[in-house]
Amino acid sequence: MVMNRADLHLHTTASDGLLTPAEVVRLAHEAGLAGMAITDHDTMAGVEEALREGARVGIEVLAGVEISTSWEGRDIHVLGYGPDWRQPLWQERLAQLREGRERRNERILARLGELGLVVTMEEVRAAAGKAAADESVGRPHIAAVLLAKGVVATMREAFDRYLAEGAAAYVAVPKVTPQEAVAWIREAGGVSVLAHPGLYGDDRVIELLAGEGLTGLEVAHSDHTAEQEARYASLAAQLDLIATAGSDFHGVRQGQVFHGEIGSRTVDMSVLTLLRQAGRRE
Numbered sequence: 001m002v003m004n005r006a007d008l009h010l011h012t013t014a015s016d017g018l019l020t021p022a023e024v025v026r027l028a029h030e031a032g033l034a035g036m037a038i039t040d041h042d043t044m045a046g047v048e049e050a051l052r053e054g055a056r057v058g059i060e061v062l063a064g065v066e067i068s069t070s071w072e073g074r075d076i077h078v079l080g081y082g083p084d085w086r087q088p089l090w091q092e093r094l095a096q097l098r099e100g101r102e103r104r105n106e107r108i109l110a111r112l113g114e115l116g117l118v119v120t121m122e123e124v125r126a127a128a129g130k131a132a133a134d135e136s137v138g139r140p141h142i143a144a145v146l147l148a149k150g151v152v153a154t155m156r157e158a159f160d161r162y163l164a165e166g167a168a169a170y171v172a173v174p175k176v177t178p179q180e181a182v183a184w185i186r187e188a189g190g191v192s193v194l195a196h197p198g199l200y201g202d203d204r205v206i207e208l209l210a211g212e213g214l215t216g217l218e219v220a221h222s223d224h225t226a227e228q229e230a231r232y233a234s235l236a237a238q239l240d241l242i243a244t245a246g247s248d249f250h251g252v253r254q255g256q257v258f259h260g261e262i263g264s265r266t267v268d269m270s271v272l273t274l275l276r277q278a279g280r281r282e
Contacts, residue, residue, distance in 0.1 A: 005266035006035030008062065009079065009195065009218065009246020013129060014038075014046030015136040018251025021046035022053040024262070029057045031263040035272045037062040037081060037246070042097040043136045044085035062272055066195060067097065067184070070175040074200055078181040078209075079218065079244075082279040083190030090188035097176070098136055104173040108142060111169035112162065119145050139163045140250075178205065179212045191215035191278045193244050198228040203235070210239045215278050220245035220267070222260025242274050243267070
């Protein structure tokens with residue numbers, strides 16, 4: 001049975017998801033969703049495949065992206081919905097972000113080498129299954145190599161021991177500010193939504209970005225508590241922000257779902273329509 005619901009935060013193999021864009025679309029359709037958004041990290045390489053599959057199976061696909069930014073030493077993620085992924089300036093800006101990730105990846109591998117752990121970029125790209133330059137490679141792919149080599153027993157151990165902030169091989173990636181991300185998305189014809197605010201430990205960023213043209217707030221997320229979702233729903237209403245929801249699905253590895261199952265956090269399809277309308281007004 002098709003529900004009039006949409007999951008607006010999904011990842012694919014174009015970044016650090018484990019399923020192709022077409023596979024994610026089919027799973028969303030099988031879950032009974034009427035709509036969804038592809039939001040890979042710093043790339044929209046999976047959008048066209050997702051749109052084609054969405055048209056084939058009969059589910060509305062919203063083109064999106066998740067941009068990694070930095071504010072007062074915190075990683076802040078901004079979702080962009082509806083930017084024109086073919087716009088040259090937008091493509092150039094996303095490429096800049098991916099180049100920053102590439103430099104960070106190389107420095108992480110160098111630090112692992114200093115720890116006696118040899119991991120090559122070829123191994124990382126092979127683990128990621130990446131060939132296209134507009135696809136994003138990141139820490140989960142390095143973690144997958146460490147797991148395959150038997151250095152760690154789980155992906156979580158790879159992050160806790162080596163790759164998470166403060167761990168032995170952690171390197172910060174050069175990032176734009178969340179204000180810049182909001183502006184970039186608007187200039188590409190899209191609208192911006194602050195992703196999973198409950199993970200930042202500082203709600204000041206919400207009011208800051210609301211004053212910079214932020215369109216929405218991801219109220220419901222797989223890592224939010226019920227109390228957080230209630231608070232952010234209230235805050236979204238106070239600041240006149242569109243309340244969104246997403247599972248942040250990345251796939252299943254070793255029987256563990258990252259972060260939530262497709263469709264575990266959804267909004268009514270009217271929210272997807274509101275985001276499209278807001279983009280046309282920008």
